[in-house]
Amino acid sequence: MACSASTCQSTCYSDQPDQQHSTSTASTNKTNRNIISNGLCLKCKTNPPISAAAADSQFCADCFRANLFGKFRFAVTSNAMISPSDNVLVAFSGGPSSRVALEFVHEMHSKAQKNFDACRDRSLPVFGVGVAFVDETSVYSAPSDEEDRAVQDIASIVEKLAPPPKQLHVVPIENVFYSSECGDEGERLKKLLDAVTDPTGKEDLLLHLRMLALQKIASENGYNRLLLGSCISRIACHVLTATVKGQGYSLPADIQYVDSRWEIPVLLPLRDCLAHELNMLCRLDGLETVELIRNPGTGINGLVSSFVSLLQEENPSRECTIVRTAGKLIPFHFNRIQETDDSNVPLATRRRQKRYNLKPNECFSSESFCFICNGPLSKSDLLSLRTLEQCQTSPDALSAACCSSCRFQILPQDPLLLDQFSSVLPQQLVSRAKHDNYDSYSVLREQIQDCLLSEGEDEM
Structure with missing residues (x-):
C-alpha cells in the first residue's frame, strides 16, 4: 500500500511544514533580491533605492x-x-x-x-x-x-x-x-x-x-x-x-x-x-x-x-x-x-x-534616589542611609545619600575637595540629599521596626 500523510505511521511527513516554510522563505528572499537587483525599492517597488552602498539601500x-x-x-x-x-x-x-x-x-x-x-x-x-x-x-x-x-x-x-x-x-x-x-x-x-x-x-x-x-x-x-x-x-x-x-x-x-x-x-x-x-x-x-x-x-x-x-x-x-x-x-x-x-x-x-504599557514587577521598585544622578538606590545603598539619621549636614551625609557609582566617580575623596564640592552644590541637589532620602529612610525604618532591637535588648 502506498504511504500517505493520513495513514503513515513513520515520520517521513514530519518535516513537511518546515520544508514548506523554508521554501516560502527562500522564494520571498529570492523575490526581494530580484527587486533589489532590478534597482527598485523593496517596499514600494517603484522608486530607486537610496544608494547601492548604503546599509538601507533596499528602501527609497x-x-x-x-x-x-x-x-x-x-x-x-x-x-x-x-x-x-x-x-x-x-x-x-x-x-x-x-x-x-x-x-x-x-x-x-x-x-x-x-x-x-x-x-x-x-x-x-x-x-x-x-x-x-x-x-x-x-x-x-x-x-x-x-x-x-x-x-x-x-x-x-x-x-x-x-x-x-x-x-x-x-x-x-x-x-x-x-x-x-x-x-x-x-x-x-x-x-x-x-x-x-x-x-x-x-x-x-x-x-x-x-x-x-x-x-x-x-x-x-x-x-x-x-x-x-x-x-x-x-x-x-x-x-x-x-x-x-x-x-x-x-x-x-x-x-x-x-x-x-x-x-x-x-x-x-x-x-x-x-x-x-x-x-x-x-x-x-x-x-x-x-x-x-x-x-x-x-x-x-x-x-x-x-x-x-x-x-x-x-x-x-x-x-x-x-x-x-x-x-x-x-x-x-x-x-x-x-x-x-x-x-x-x-x-x-x-x-x-x-x-x-509596561507591566513592571511592583516588588522591584525603589522610592529612594541618588541625589546626584537621581538613579534608584539598591538595598545596599539604602542601608548606608542610616548615617543620615545622625548627620544631615556634613559632607559624610552626601556620601550616604548617593549611589555607589557616584560615590566613586564623582564625590571627591580628598576631604578638602569634598568640602568645596558640598559648599557649591546647587540647592536642588542639597535639598534632595537632606530631605528626600532621609524621608525614604524613615519610611524604611518604619517598615522594619518590628525586626529591630531596642537599646535595652540583647542579641540572642
Whole structure:
C-alpha cells in the first residue's frame, strides 16, 4: 500500500511544514533580491533605492523616511507619551538625533493643528511644543562669537518651522544655581567641576547638571513632558558604561521609552532608531544641524563610545543587540505614563496605553534616589542611609545619600575637595540629599521596626 500523510505511521511527513516554510522563505528572499537587483525599492517597488552602498539601500528616500517616522509615531502612541492636553519641551542640542526628534514632533504638531482647525466642534485641544537649548559655553570655554553663532543658527532652525510657532528657551547650564544664591553662578559651576578629579565623574556630573537645567526650564515654563533625542546608538553606549561603572541596578530605569521618576517625565521616542539612520535622514531631507565645540570624552564614556562604534562597523546589528539584550531587564514602576481617564485623551490612545504599557514587577521598585544622578538606590545603598539619621549636614551625609557609582566617580575623596564640592552644590541637589532620602529612610525604618532591637535588648 502506498504511504500517505493520513495513514503513515513513520515520520517521513514530519518535516513537511518546515520544508514548506523554508521554501516560502527562500522564494520571498529570492523575490526581494530580484527587486533589489532590478534597482527598485523593496517596499514600494517603484522608486530607486537610496544608494547601492548604503546599509538601507533596499528602501527609497520616501519609504526610508516613512519607516523612521513610523517607529517614532508608534513609540509615542503605544506608550501614551503625548496627549492633546500636554505641553512638550523638546531638548535640542543641534545634532542629528535631536534635529530629527524636533522635526517629527513638529510634524505631529502640525497635523494635530490641521485636524483641530478642520473640526467643527474643536473638542480636542492641540498639544503645545517648546524647544530648549542648554548653553555650555562656560564649561567648554568656546569662543563667544562661535557660540553666539550657534545659538543664532538654532534660533533660525526653530523659526523656519512652519506654524504653529514654537518657543525657544536658551538657558546657560549655570542656571541650575538659584539666582538668589550669593556668588557668581559661573564661578560656582567652575568650582563644582574642579572639585571632581576623575574625568569620567566630571563628564557624568555635567550630564546630570544638563538634565537638571532641562527640568528647571520645563518646570518654570509650564511643560509637563520633556522629550530627548536619544537613539539606539547612544543607549547602547550607556548600557555598557553603566555596567562598567556598577550601575546595573538603576540601568533598567534609563533605557525605557518613558522615565517618570523626574518631576517632568522624560520621553525617548527615538529609542528604536539608529544614529546612522538619523544622519542619513538629515542629509536626504536637508535638515540643518548645528555643530557645537565640545571636548572629546577622555574617560570611560569616550572609550566605550569608540568601542561601540568599532563594533558597529564590524557588524551593523551590534547596537541593536546590546539594547535588545538590556531591554530584558525588569523596568521600574515609574517607567510608564500613569493611566488617565482624562476626557481629552482619545479612546484609542487609552487602549494603546493599556495594551503596550509596561507591566513592571511592583516588588522591584525603589522610592529612594541618588541625589546626584537621581538613579534608584539598591538595598545596599539604602542601608548606608542610616548615617543620615545622625548627620544631615556634613559632607559624610552626601556620601550616604548617593549611589555607589557616584560615590566613586564623582564625590571627591580628598576631604578638602569634598568640602568645596558640598559648599557649591546647587540647592536642588542639597535639598534632595537632606530631605528626600532621609524621608525614604524613615519610611524604611518604619517598615522594619518590628525586626529591630531596642537599646535595652540583647542579641540572642
